[in-house]
Amino acid sequence: MILRGVTSLAGYPPGLYINEQAVPQSDEVKTSDFIPAFVGEFDRGPVNEFVLISETPTKKLHEIALPVLGSVDKPNAGNALLDHLKHAKVKKAAFVRVLGSGHATASLTLNDRQLTPAPTLRVSAKFPGEYANIFTVEVAEGGAPDTFKLILVSDSGTETYDNLSMSPTNARYAVNVVNTSSEHFVLENLHSTDPSNPEARPAVKAKTQLVGGSNGAAITDNDRLGSYDPGTGKRSGLKLLEVIGNIVTDVAHINYSSPTVDDALLTFGEKNNCTTYIGTGSAPGIDGAITYRDTYDSGFGQMAMNYYRSVTGQRLSAACLSAIVHVKGNIEDSGLAVECPWIVGADMEFSFDDYQRLYEHQIATFQLKPSAAGDGSLAWRMSSDYLLAKTDEAGEVISDNENRKTNRRRLNSWIERQLAAVAAPWQGRAMTKKMRDDAERRIRTFFDKLKTPGNPETETSKIEDYSIVFNLAAKNIDQFIQDIKVKHYNTAEWILLNYQGGTNVEVSQ
Incomplete structure (x- = not known):
């Protein structure tokens, strides 16, 4: 049944309804940013929550990431990635942390001051992981009568909270004070006795280390792929990234590649219409990389080879670096045009013939090339920028390498996803003539x-031209948008875009 102008389904019998509502008349169209996402190991951070960081006018991405994901100076692969993002001046990114199966939140239970002590307060690390093992807690007498002081120490510094109370009605109630202020700790009141009783305060205790954290279990492919619990809704790994698969544009695992993980990443890219970047597994040398490359055929992934070091010595895979340069550059430019002045060396050195072989087999890598500065200096830039696709949608072999350009696929994906958002107000609705006019405009x-x-001062032209055909007799948006073609810069052909609308329905039980 089609409903018009209905704000609630209360009172309607069970069934499926399409609710036609007023359509915004403004022609203002806003599009989202290009957002890279990375799955891997960090020194700290949540395991069952993704972290989406956007720079502010006063804080850089790596500064915001420090309390949650850890310092760029720490040894884990994710912290090395943060160092490269810092140098590349990337302003927005999403992160998913992975740990081995032994991870748990570190905690410490404090007893009260009764003659027969009972647990009164639990101090926990805010995020699970190995780093939590070095957190410590000290209890001291407070500066005011019948209060106590907590001194909480982490690898990022010391937090001191004085004049705390165990009473929820007190303005200095310990749980409220710490949980709203601390970046690293969480308190839980265990209610050992009447909270107004001074004996409810935790006993004075010298600095004590939290227990728990990680048992050092090795990270497996299954940990990286992640899990989903339909009962609690909790997710981890790549399955956690699915939650924001509709907004991320460039995705990579951090310094890791295997057939299982890479295949799942390509599936993620195809499902969410975004670009993914994979390594060459454990393949030895160029011959091994070429053999590994022949196992894939996808228009949503790029294979990149080698590892590169930043000026501060942090090592990062070519796959992650490729994701960075594609987000850093203008969307209409190829990743080939983006220089990486912070890169100072590579694990493997390639000859001209090596680069030619990698190019012929559609494997991306980076090369020292003349800098755009024109002063004779060299800079690391991509030497090739191709997708894994060998065949087109009809199964025919793609003979023209231009049709495999990564950046073209990225731009097409971005336009297709933005178009779905632009057309969203009309999805699932029976369209009147006025609605068709509004949608076309x-x-x-x-x-x-x-x-x-x-x-033009802040934005760049994304496409050279476009053509679009509408069906003015269509009754829904899917039929209304019939044919869309875009012409990218530096290409002769027009490329047909994919558009598939959705149905905006409400279900009443």
């Missing part, structure tokens, strides 16, 4: 701005 405005941005 808004969609044309979207493509006009891709071709000619409203503010």
